[in-house]
Amino acid sequence: MENYYVYTDHMTVGYDGIPLIENIQIGVHRGEILTLIGPNGSGKSTILKSIIRQLRLLAGTVVLDGNSMAELSEQDVARRLSILMTERMNPELMSCWDVVATGRYPYTGRLGLLSQTDRQKVDKAMEMVHAQDLADRPFSCISDGQRQRLLLARAICQEPEVVVLDEPTSFLDVHHKLELLDILKTMVREEQVAVIMSLHELDLAQKVSDRVVCVNRRCVERCGTPEEIFTDDYIRSLYGIERGSYNAKFGCLEMAAVPGPPRVFVIGGGGSGIPIYRMLQRRGIPFAAGVLSENDMDYPVASALAAELISEKPYEPISEASFRRACESIDRCERVICPLNRFGEDNRQNLALKEYAQKHSLLAAPEEIECWAAPQKAAGTRSKHCIGPDTACRPAAD
Numbered sequence: 001m002e003n004y005y006v007y008t009d010h011m012t013v014g015y016d017g018i019p020l021i022e023n024i025q026i027g028v029h030r031g032e033i034l035t036l037i038g039p040n041g042s043g044k045s046t047i048l049k050s051i052i053r054q055l056r057l058l059a060g061t062v063v064l065d066g067n068s069m070a071e072l073s074e075q076d077v078a079r080r081l082s083i084l085m086t087e088r089m090n091p092e093l094m095s096c097w098d099v100v101a102t103g104r105y106p107y108t109g110r111l112g113l114l115s116q117t118d119r120q121k122v123d124k125a126m127e128m129v130h131a132q133d134l135a136d137r138p139f140s141c142i143s144d145g146q147r148q149r150l151l152l153a154r155a156i157c158q159e160p161e162v163v164v165l166d167e168p169t170s171f172l173d174v175h176h177k178l179e180l181l182d183i184l185k186t187m188v189r190e191e192q193v194a195v196i197m198s199l200h201e202l203d204l205a206q207k208v209s210d211r212v213v214c215v216n217r218r219c220v221e222r223c224g225t226p227e228e229i230f231t232d233d234y235i236r237s238l239y240g241i242e243r244g245s246y247n248a249k250f251g252c253l254e255m256a257a258v259p260g261p262p263r264v265f266v267i268g269g270g271g272s273g274i275p276i277y278r279m280l281q282r283r284g285i286p287f288a289a290g291v292l293s294e295n296d297m298d299y300p301v302a303s304a305l306a307a308e309l310i311s312e313k314p315y316e317p318i319s320e321a322s323f324r325r326a327c328e329s330i331d332r333c334e335r336v337i338c339p340l341n342r343f344g345e346d347n348r349q350n351l352a353l354k355e356y357a358q359k360h361s362l363l364a365a366p367e368e369i370e371c372w373a374a375p376q377k378a379a380g381t382r383s384k385h386c387i388g389p390d391t392a393c394r395p396a397a398d
Contacts, residue, residue, distance in 0.1 A: 011060035082160035125157035144171035
């Protein structure tokens with residue numbers, strides 16, 4: 001562990017002298033992002049608070065640049081390590097610029113007077129997080145997302161060698177989540193800053209982290225690269241997922257498949273079926289999907305959401321057996337949707353499936369899904385295309 005810029009040596013953390021997690025040994029190099037993931041209440045924030053000395057260690061040591069942090073002065077630590085935690089900060093009568101400027105206090109001396117250089121660093125940090133327009137506004141009067149950006153600016157102008165962040169994206173919209181993480185990656189790459197943070201967004205953790213620490217069941221359960229950690233089975237186990245699934249290839253969660261026999265058959269492929277699968281799932285309509293190659297973009301989502309899936313091995317043309325199974329499935333369904341509009345040699349049989357559905361007056365346009373499970377204006381009346389969960393018979397042909 002001595003090669004790490006920050007590492008924990010047999011660290012035990014907890015509250016009121018009662019251990020929560022024992023013998024923690026994790027470390028991070030400069031120029032690297034280490035992310036803690038795990039269920040709520042597993043101890044991620046406790047580990048971070050113990051690293052930054054907000055909580056007293058019950059055992060072990062935190063080492064910063066070869067020195068025990070317990071032996072370093074507050075100013076020495078503040079010049080090397082910056083923090084952004086989830087606790088709400090409520091400074092009275094301080095502007096946003098003033099709050100960011102507190103990041104320069106480790107360098108200002110006892111009187112806390114800012115030099116012109118200090119002021120320039122504050123302005124530059126606010127510019128990096130696109131918060132210049134907030135400079136003169138009271139910090140107490142801005143949104144949680146704006147506060148998070150300003151606290152990151154405070155951390156930036158502190159010019160740290162290590163940044164510790166607890167759920168830094170919690171209050172941010174999608175735009176600012178990506179912006180914040182891009183800023184962190186830039187600091188890591190250009191300034192060789194070491195970052196230790198916790199995240200709940202698995203897709204972001206998978207994309208931004210160099211290494212991942214999994215905290216679960218009062219222990220550090222696993223540590224490795226994103227490729228080692230983010231697998232369907234392990235994430236399901238880590239979070240105890242019983243309804244729905246985690247898709248490691250796409251880095252996203254999928255809802256559980258709607259129970260019951262398929263009522264709609266979707267002829268998809270190349271990503272065309274994914275929005276249809278999700279729309280049918282939202283409307284509580286079980287569906288079948290096929291015929292999909294197992295390396296098709298649609299396949300992972302169809303595997304998670306379809307009541308029935310007909311597939312072929314990668315790079316194999318659709319076999320006669322798979323085609324017959326698909327026709328039999330179509331015969332049991334009420335409608336067929338084909339968002340696929342290009343057919344090559346390997347999926348030529350899918351064009352035949354579309355023609356089969358059209359011949360039997362089952363083919364529906366994707367936009368018709370919008371009305372299928374919608375409530376009707378007049379009691380007892382339904383559109384001929386509506387096949388919501390309370391319908392028992394096939395709709396009339398066009």
